[in-house]
Amino acid sequence: MYTQSFNVPDSPGATAPAAASAGEDPVRQAAFDARIDADGRIEPQDWMPEAYRRTLVRQISQHAHSEIVGMLPEGNWISRAPSLKRKAILIAKVQDEGGHGLYLYSAAETLGTSRDQMLDALHSGRAKYSSIFNYPTLTWADVGVIGWLVDGAAIMNQVPLCRCSYGPYARAMVRVCKEESFHQRQGYEALLVMMTGTDEQKAMVQDAVNRWWWKCLAMFGPPDADSPNSAQGMRWGIKRVSNDELRQKFVDATVPQARVLGVTLPDPDLRWNEERQHYDYGQIDWNEFWESVNGNGPCNRERLATRVKAYRDGEWVRDAALAHAAKKRARSMKEAA
Ligand code: FAQ
Numbered sequence: 549m550y551t552q553s554f555n556v557p558d559s560p561g562a563t564a565p566a567a568a569s570a571g572e573d574p575v576r577q578a579a580f581d582a583r584i585d586a587d588g589r590i591e592p593q594d595w596m597p598e599a600y601r602r603t604l605v606r607q608i609s610q611h612a613h614s615e616i617v618g619m620l621p622e623g624n625w626i627s628r629a630p631s632l633k634r635k636a637i638l639i640a641k642v643q644d645e646g647g648h649g650l651y652l653y654s655a656a657e658t659l660g661t662s663r664d665q666m667l668d669a670l671h672s673g674r675a676k677y678s679s680i681f682n683y684p685t686l687t688w689a690d691v692g693v694i695g696w697l698v699d700g701a702a703i704m705n706q707v708p709l710c711r712c713s714y715g716p717y718a719r720a721m722v723r724v725c726k727e728e729s730f731h732q733r734q735g736y737e738a739l740l741v742m743m744t745g746t747d748e749q750k751a752m753v754q755d756a757v758n759r760w761w762w763k764c765l766a767m768f769g770p771p772d773a774d775s776p777n778s779a780q781g782m783r784w785g786i787k788r789v790s791n792d793e794l795r796q797k798f799v800d801a802t803v804p805q806a807r808v809l810g811v812t813l814p815d816p817d818l819r820w821n822e823e824r825q826h827y828d829y830g831q832i833d834w835n836e837f838w839e840s841v842n843g844n845g846p847c848n849r850e851r852l853a854t855r856v857k858a859y860r861d862g863e864w865v866r867d868a869a870l871a872h873a874a875k876k877r878a879r880s881m882k883e884a885a
Pocket of ligand 1: 614769770
């Protein structure tokens with residue numbers, strides 16, 4: 549359904565030169581720019597402008613936080629899944645999201661920021677994570693809709709990131725996208741089954757679609773004109789496709805899927821535009837989006853409190869692992885002496 553077939557420009561620098569950063573070594577800056585312009589990869593040991601490093605830490609750590617916080621809405625349904633099969637699938641999916649968070653924290657650590665620093669930013673409310681995870685999962689249909697639409701939107705956004713200019717992030721995204729693809733399909737399949745069920749089940753699916761649709765469109769971030777980070781991110785080959793373009797691709801891919809499923813997308817302005825060869829869609833409520841981003845969504849407080857508690861509860865595990873590692877190190881030093 550979602551493929552790796554994005555046709556993105558090979559060389560981000562071919563259309564716009566990478567920005568020169570004030571105060572950076574001009575020779576190393578020129579080598580960096582040339583690498584970016586040639587669509588090469590930047591690796592952790594390579595010199596890079598501080599602004600590039602900061603942008604990557606910001607985006608990758610936000611992405612990691614989103615995966616970890618994103619375990620919570622669906623995790624809420626593991627104990628209430630309607631069958632053993634659905635429970636096993638859901639456990640696997642939620643574990644995958646945890647794994648994605650771990651690859652992404654590791655990728656961000658290669659830029660010189662520690663996991664403790666990133667987690668502290670999350671737990672203190674300074675760091676952002678995706679707006680979408682601040683909404684409640686009210687029924688079992690929400691789990692299917694998250695797979696279909698939230699993972700579907702995540703794949704749209706993440707496939708181009710497989711070609712991000714920073715090597716560790718790009719490589720992490722390849723595996724993440726393969727797993728997200730399974731997540732999207734399991735959600736869609738669960739909904740297809742519900743739509744062959746009772747009227748009550750069908751109504752439950754439609755209700756979940758009504759509640760999640762607009763929030764998924766907002767997930768791609770503010771409109772390009774209001775996106776302060778996009779231009780530089782694109783010039784550096786971190787972002788390959790703009791927020792609005794990805795949103796449009798998502799709408800275009802999802803409308804036929806909704807038709808097959810037999811649900812109505814809750815937008816009276818949604819219609820095919822022959823001239824643009826895309827679907828037109830209505831106005832996104834950006835106030836609601838910013839409320840969620842800035843800590844005032846329906847579940848922000850609950851989500852953060854759950855993460856902080858999990859971190860505190862896990863302290864003895866981290867301490868034990870560190871003590872074990874120290875003991876092993878001391879033993880091998882003694883043997884080597
Ligand atoms: N939520 O200038 P831009 C998933 C912020 S993973 C919260 O356009 P940029 C898997 C943005 O950070 C979902 N904040 O920024 C899963 C910036 O603030 P800052 C996460 C948002 O970076 C599925 C400000 O607005 N995916 O779902 C959001 O160029 C199911 C201005 O925005 C990623 O993180 C938002 N939705 O573009 C897990 C992908 N949108 O930092 C469990 C990687 C924007 O200046 C279950 N990230 N903001 O203070 C990206 O591609 C980009 O960072 C964007 C934003 C596209 C999210």
